[in-house]
Amino acid sequence: MNSNHDTTLPKVVFLILVFLIPLAPRAPAIAHPISLTEARVLVQREKITVKLSVFVEDLFLFQGIEPNKDNFLPPKAILEGRTKHQAFLLERFTIRDVEGILLSGKVVKIKDFEMPEQGIGMGELMDFSYTYDIEYPLEAPADYLTFSQRMVDETAGLPAETRMEVLQAGSDTPIYVTLFPETPETLPFDWSRPPLTSDASEAEWDSWYERRIEQELGITNYSSVYSFLYIEDYEVRHEILIPLLTLQSSVYIPRRDEAFLDLDEQEEARRQVGAFFAAGNPIVIDGVTVQPKVDRIDFYGVALKDFAQQAPAKRVSMANARAGIILSYSCKNTPNNVALHWDQFNDDIWRIGSTVYAFDEVKKHVFRRGMEENVYRWTNPGRPPLPPVENVRQLLPQREVISVYWYTLVALVIALVTGIALRMSSASRQMRISAFVIGLAVIAFSFRGPSMAFDDPLAKPPIVAEGDARDIVEILQQNIYRAFDYKDEDQVYDALAKSVHGPLLEEIYLKVQNGLKMEEQGGAVSRVRRVELVEGTIEGPFDWETGFQFRCAWNVEGTVEHWGHIHTRTSQYRAVLRIQADQNAWRIIELDVLDEERGILKTNLRRL
Structure with a gap:
């Protein structure tokens, strides 16, 4: 083959292309792919x-x-x-x-x-x-x-x-x-x-940013999903804040207007959202997978006033509203092990920042899509179970009683009847002496066996000192509010019965429960942190039948925690109590509430 031909052909092809390319039609060129x-x-x-x-x-x-x-x-x-x-x-x-x-x-x-x-x-x-x-x-x-x-x-x-x-x-x-x-x-x-302006100092910027976090109650990103896990003595609670636009990737939210969720559409939306979250993100407590109770589902607007307290129901925007879901998991007492498995990812949920509040301990955890195991595990560091509510037997007065043996009583009756019979029958002196000696011997021998007791009619009732009365009332009040640590209503009533007389149980249950409710938080019952008897005076002497009367005032500090915030209120009550030594324990038998002053609700961040 000719070597000149081999080198000439590519040159010819190149020259042809050079002349033909300018004649070819141009395709529109877009300068940027975005x-x-x-x-x-x-x-x-x-x-x-x-x-x-x-x-x-x-x-x-x-x-x-x-x-x-x-x-x-x-x-x-x-x-x-x-x-x-x-x-x-x-x-x-x-x-x-x-x-x-x-x-x-x-x-x-x-x-x-x-x-x-x-x-x-x-x-x-x-x-x-x-x-x-x-x-x-x-x-x-x-x-x-x-x-x-x-x-x-x-x-x-x-x-x-x-x-x-x-x-x-x-x-x-x-x-x-x-x-x-x-x-x-x-x-x-x-x-x-x-x-601030660009010339502000680092300290000024830190102060400004801290104030913003306080104002926004820690929720500073409006497109993120927030998870809050609360571990308490009788309950584990999982609270989730999620934008509606993110949620609709997984949950069907029917609505007439794509831009808004109207009031009459929210009940069906709650049902759909509740069913979705109740079926996922399982929680295992002490080795048992516990089924959740959907406590509350709210739809929040973006404004702080909607988020910091229970806002009235209203139409919300799909562009900036969030759903707040509260799921509770009951447990019999302080848990030893808790595990939360997050399995509800979608195209818009790739990362979930979770905050864990285990009693006084606060931890952060991140769930990420694609990880082999998206599980948070908590182990009790040694917190003991709460002791049960017991009867109040401290400072209980003792009745002065007279005890008589049944045999002695029978012997006395026989001796009395025998003496009357001998006297009426003109018995000899020797026979009467013999009967008397035998009677004494029988009576002496009868001081044994079963006996009967009755109050000493000549004894005065014991005196309950004012200091002792304060101590008794303080313990009773602590017990009453402790009863509401339980989540099951029957358990609450059983605990109340240790300190409250039966006929008064329902009345005190309802009064205390209403006093602990925070209407600003959807009627959630607050957890009592502190009960303080601030003043008290005993009125009148103690009586075995009616007990003693005590006029007093006390403060109750209660908290409700949601979404990483602590809502605190201290209320003061004034009342007249009647306390009786009932069934060998102190119990409240009468309650007359004279005044109730509900304090201002304070909201703060629960910090690390």
Whole structure:
């Protein structure tokens, strides 16, 4: 074969390609495989101003602009697309207020660029951009705003990002957020203390951030799933806070309006959500898988006032609302081992930060999708079980009684009858003496065997000193409130019966239970942390039949814990009690509540 021919052929092919390529039709070239938008947001008290920078590429993608035969977008088509794109931006970039209501915006200005005479080439679409100034008027300063975007073509597979810089008026320190399609981001705005300026010290920033955590009660990320595990003496409780948008990936939440969950739709939503969580994330207590009781399911708006206390039921926004689920698992006494297995992941749940409150100990744990074992295990470090509630026998007075043997009583009766008979029969003196001696011997021999006892009618009732009365009442009050540590109603009644006379049981049960309820927390019964008798006076002497009367005042400090917060209230009661030594133990037989003063509810974070 000719070697010249071997080297000449590739050269000929190359020259042919060089001449043919310019003649081939050009395919439109997209300069970037992702739709990028930049947003600079200024939040003022009376309005929000958004500067949206949009590449010409987006006009090509969303406004149907076609390149000409030279592969350029014509200037006229670009200008028409620029005008049409206003409606697209107002529809696809949205801001919602604290109630989830869509704010109405208006394009007030478009910043142009110098248009090339021939138009813009397909390879230069990312080199030119328009800036749309959009204003959203506000009726009042915004406490929370929820931003979202849908800068995507549903028929195409291109991803989209909006890089957002948010600045609150009064600060020069912006917040940076990247918005992804259908993934809202909620931001808080504190007008009493806005973010600091850039020249603030580290200590000032630490103080500002700590205050924000306190204000937000530790829930600072509005798109995260939070898990709280409480381990107590008679109960394990699992509480979950989850955004509705995240939850709907796993649970069907029927609604008429995709943007809102209305009041009349929430009961069915509760049923669906409760069934979902009751069937997953099993908890094992001392080797036994315990079935949960769904205590409560609430739908919270984004505002702090909705979250810190039980808010009235209302319509909530799917964009920023969260579901709060409380599941309780009963146990007979202080558990030794508890295991929580998280198995409810979905496309939006990849990581769950869980906080464990085991009595006075606080720990953090993270569940991650893809791990071989997503289990948190707790072992009792040595906390003993709570002692049972016992009868109050301290300082119990003793009755003065007279005991008589039955044989002695019979002997005395026989001796009396015999003496009367001998006297009436004119028996001899010797016979009467013999009978008397025999009677004495029988009586002396009868001091044994079974006996009977009765109160000494001449004895005075014992005196109950005021100090002793205070001690008795303090123990009885401690017992009454301890009874409500139990979760089962029968156990509560059994414990109350140790300190309360039978006919009064139901009355005291209802009075104490109502006093411990925190209506702000949905009627949850608080756990008593402290009972303090602040004053007390005994009124009148002790009587065996009616006991003694005690006028007193006492404080009760109760707490309810939810979502990592402690809600504390101290209430004071004034009452007159009647205490009786009943069935060989002290019991309250009468209760007359004179006054009840419920303290202010205080809410704090439970810290590590």
